[in-house]
Amino acid sequence: MERSIRFTLNRRPVELATDDGRTLLWVLRTDLGLTGVKYGCGKNQCGACTILVDGRAVRSCTVPVKYVEGKTVLTIEGLAENGTLHPLQKAFIDKGAVQCGFCTPGMILKACSFLAGSENLGREAIIESMDGEICRCGSYNRILDAIQAAAALMKGGGAS
């Protein structure tokens, strides 16, 4: 149904008129120009399209745009604030956890959701949470290192 939809996107209110059944991924990438949200499979099988909705990881290829009405959406473009990288972004750089970079936005946002919602930050718990995110370049061990480093930093620095 064509109508107006409002939500908060990367800390700013947005309103757009579109068919509310359209897939959120394509609305973000096309209508809203946020190409950091990646298409990987369209079937909820790889995690490249992961974004945060009200702080929790959601695969934007699986939900219609009406799902985020009135909610708060964060994409990779909104993670750094005023040019200051999020600890996860910094850790991904420092640990060499980036190769082709196509899975990176989804990886970081999934990890963000995990760190915010989990008490157990051990390696096994991270693997269990991240196991649905695919990195064909095979950077898994370095991504795990990066998440652990960011977790330590966030805990030490008192970040939420």
Place this chain on the structure above:
Amino acid sequence: MSGRGTTMERREFMKLLGSGIYILFSTGPLLRGQQGGFQYGRYPEDFNAYLRIAEDGKVTCYTGKIEMGQGIITSLAQMLAEELEVPFSSVGMVMGDTKLCPWDGGTNGSRTIKYFGPVLRAAGAEAREVLIRLAAEHLGLPQDRLIAAEGEIRDNNDASRKVSYGILAKGRTIERHLENKPALKSPDNFRICGQSSPRTDAREKVTGSAKFSGDIRLPGMLYGKVLRLPAHGARPVKIDTAAAGGIKDVKILQDGDFIGVVHPLPDMAEKAVGLIKAEYEIPDPTVDDSTIHELILNTEARDNEVERKGELGQGRNIAARDYEAAYFTPYVAHAPTETHSALADVKRDGATVWVGTQRPFGADAQIGRAVGLDADSVRIITPYVGGGFGGKSQVGQAVQAARLSKMAGAPVQVVWTREEEFFYDTFMPAAAVKIHSGLDASNRIAFWDYHVFFAGNRSSECIYDVPHVRTVSRGSGFGGDGPHPFDTGAWRGPGSNTNIFARESHIDVMAADAGVDPLEFRFRNLADARMIRVVRAAADRFGWERGKAPTGRGCGMVCLDYLGTYVAAMAKVRVDSKSGRVEVERIVHAQDMGPVINPEGARMQIEGAIIMGLGYSLSEEIHFKGGEIRDLGFGSYKIPRFSWAPQKIETVLVENHAIDPSGCGEPPIVGMGALIANAVFDATGIRMNRLPITPERLKSRLG
């Protein structure tokens, strides 16, 4: 013959570079016999093609190579900065733009550092020497008192007398020719190369600002989708586009059997193409994944003799025992995280195409042919490529986008769905190897008769010291000819994954039968001191315990030579006897690739290749029936995940300044099949001759 980069009019080249300051250096071959090499002849000789120094001292490096995750955006900048004597941070990269960059044969085969590296270094070295001559005039000092460092030329006796590269370049167009080409630096004197440098593309990639082909936007652009056949070889006989045409703003485009749609929104284009009703004529399938290897062994094709030494008959006579076995590998998908994507803007007199490709020079001609333009009228711009692994040498998506753009009269972007990515992929070819070998009474290999079928001959040579050898390669590993019901192509280490799986498995078969520890057996049969050194490096780090396999410990090893890069790897695995599942606990990987340009970058490549190699070793295999591909997504086609990663991957970079810098990214994957198979044998006593070693296959053998 000269390539296009060579023949491009110099004026034309400058026009494209814009109005900045540039220096024209010399003409004449960049390298004079410094390294025989791969397609050297087509690299431009004028090294303005490779670099430009701006007034502010910023250096731009131009290369036809592309960045797909392997990290050359960083290591090439290191190589240029090293020879040019400028700060690493002053070098920016322009990659894969056919109008701005010099010709290149493609980014593949772990060839960038080995074959393009010397060309780029030579360009930097000659530019540096010319700048020293210019500085001598500028400062009124003799050349031999001047040194180049950090983007400046200084008086060796008085450091305050100096001039920057930027100032020397300012306002001048200088043509100089150096009769005597400067030598490339010895790796012993490297200051920037050999140091780990963080990836220069990392920040863009963690903030989402890095642009891939699917991220490029143009005013008035449309999104395209082309009707996909249900099977290779199928033909549409009846098409009904009525329902698809009912979608608002859609345009249906048809040119013979090529049927596509364009729409201002990508999701609507996909919806529209899904509404096209079609009936097809599909050829009866004659082969599937259970019969392909039989077909491969029984398909006639040209036999190419790769090597012959001694006389096999003599070898058979001196052998105390002989061993015959066959080894099989399946079709494997590239499955890059970024599906093939392109944006084409085709106009009457020329086209610009943004495409994630490993082969911008070549893609221009291919795309041009599809829309009636010559290669020179097609500009390819290569944004970041989201993984290639050989598969993005093919540009079918860009051909689709260009045809749709021409028909629609607007720029058209095509981003393949994951299903299309699997369907159109040029898989690693299914292949087979037959080996007949023998051991003499002292457990040395007496003869080695090796036949590979339809994988290609790379890494098929016997690396062991054997008096009587024959190696034959039937057919090739590329194209859709011979037994293959669909196209096959280069896959990270083409041919080698099959050849090394077979050879290194067979070595262990002999060692086990002879009751000799696999490491000891290799030492006994290797003569190449460099290889022995690499094997020893791996064994020392691993802490290899000698024993007669199967020891039950689950330890395996391989050693190999991939285009001059030497590898030895060791693994420890655990086999779950109930499920047949193989868990890889630890891998030690030693690699001698000569002087290493970016050690941390090399480790990233090695670790990634090892993880990727676990896929084709343990799970990856395309199921098909005739031309119908049964695996079209990550649901049924399982690729490695976090939980597969060995807890420990240890890389040993074996230092070697006696050879030139060599390839890094493919050598670490090509031994993975045999590494895992040998470790599984050590754990269970079961020899798996066919990849992948799935839980089902191993379980059925465990009984």
